[in-house]
Amino acid sequence: MNADVEGLRDVLDHARTEISKVIIGQDDVINASLIAIFTGQHALVEGVPGVGKTLLVRTLAKVLGCDFSRIQFTPDLMPADITGTNIFDLQQNTFTLVKGPVFTSFLLGDEINRAPAKTQSALLQAMQERRVTIDTKTHELSPNFTVFATQNPIEYEGTYPLPEAQKDRFMLKISMSAPSESDELRLAGLLLGEETPERVLDSGTVQPVVSDGDLSGVRKGLQGIALREEITAYIVALVRKTRVHDSVLVGAGPRGTQALLLASRAYAAINGQDYVTPDDVKAMALPTLGHRMVLRPEYEIEGVTIAEVVERLLQDVAVPR
Numbered sequence: 001m002n003a004d005v006e007g008l009r010d011v012l013d014h015a016r017t018e019i020s021k022v023i024i025g026q027d028d029v030i031n032a033s034l035i036a037i038f039t040g041q042h043a044l045v046e047g048v049p050g051v052g053k054t055l056l057v058r059t060l061a062k063v064l065g066c067d068f069s070r071i072q073f074t075p076d077l078m079p080a081d082i083t084g085t086n087i088f089d090l091q092q093n094t095f096t097l098v099k100g101p102v103f104t105s106f107l108l109g110d111e112i113n114r115a116p117a118k119t120q121s122a123l124l125q126a127m128q129e130r131r132v133t134i135d136t137k138t139h140e141l142s143p144n145f146t147v148f149a150t151q152n153p154i155e156y157e158g159t160y161p162l163p164e165a166q167k168d169r170f171m172l173k174i175s176m177s178a179p180s181e182s183d184e185l186r187l188a189g190l191l192l193g194e195e196t197p198e199r200v201l202d203s204g205t206v207q208p209v210v211s212d213g214d215l216s217g218v219r220k221g222l223q224g225i226a227l228r229e230e231i232t233a234y235i236v237a238l239v240r241k242t243r244v245h246d247s248v249l250v251g252a253g254p255r256g257t258q259a260l261l262l263a264s265r266a267y268a269a270i271n272g273q274d275y276v277t278p279d280d281v282k283a284m285a286l287p288t289l290g291h292r293m294v295l296r297p298e299y300e301i302e303g304v305t306i307a308e309v310v311e312r313l314l315q316d317v318a319v320p321r
């Protein structure tokens with residue numbers, strides 16, 4: 001196996017060990033988070049209150065060892081609260097830029113669906129271009145700038161669903177559900193003692209796996225993971241199928257193809273392989289494509305879910321041998 005691939009695998013294993021000092025269980029969620037981070041993409045973390053969304057993202061920031069900011073989205077949050085603003089300095093008689101929280105490497109957008117679309121879209125340019133415009137002047141952000149946004153799926157009242165264009169910018173949607181019974185028992189034990197997950201995180205026990213969030217070295221390992229032409233064709237066929245499926249109003253765009261390609265390759269790396277298999281693609285189909293699809297209302301009313309539609313897609317498209 002190529003040395004870059006081995007290096008990548010070591011860092012991934014190390015990252016999982018560090019994260020598991022704080023987060024109990026949730027293996028799939030942790031893997032999906034690492035996939036987004038190691039491919040340099042943004043992720044949307046969805047789950048009911050208290051499943052550990054915020055704790056997860058704070059732990060990831062520690063593991064990356066990079067600077068970290070957090071924006072708590074609220075209905076009255078303004079775009080300038082995200083990007084920053086020019087303030088007139090009376091003494092100097094000039095405007096000086098007070099940088100907003102986007103000027104960081106790793107950004108937690110907590111409860112993103114609590115702010116109106118205008119504010120959410122201030123994040124758009126930042127996420128897509130890694131730069132922001134403030135009063136006509138454009139500022140570069142960190143080349144490692146990564147957003148993890150959390151949202152609560154059931155609180156409709158007083159929330160603003162993310163616009164489709166905004167959702168498309170997240171490589172994957174990570175659904176966090178309640179811990180398993182055995183994990184919840186372990187957690188219950190911890191919560192009574194001194195070593196609560198929060199305390200462990202804040203005590204400095206979690207060690208960074210790279211310096212200053214710089215993953216450029218380990219990312220080379222991803223290039224060493226083989227992806228056959230048949231697998232690429234399978235991915236393209238799956239994404240195209242989302243656009244013509246009976247129950248789908250809007251299918252996944254080309255960003256969906258890119259996301260599924262990158263995620264499948266990183267998933268193979270996480271599983272210790274140096275080539276991508278159709279099973280890797282299948283595992284990543286729902287997290288990368290689900291949030292880019294809109295169901296036809298008549299299907300939605302009938303209670304058809306995106307997960308079921310993706311399952312049908314996977315049955316309909318021929319799997320390469």
Ligand SMILES: Nc1ncnc2c1ncn2[C@@H]1O[C@H](COP(=O)(O)OP(=O)(O)OP(=O)(O)O)[C@@H](O)[C@H]1O
Nearest residue numbers: 022023024048049050051052053054055179197198
């Ligand atoms: N798998 C887990 N591992 C460790 N701690 C957990 C886990 N699940 C829940 N917790 C505990 O649950 C508490 C709530 O976590 P957190 O605040 O991250 O939830 P959240 O999903 O962000 O909730 P909200 O949607 O209300 O913001 C944390 O204090 C943490 O101790």
Ligand SMILES: [Mg+2]
Nearest residue numbers: 053054110150
């Ligand atoms: Mg939270």
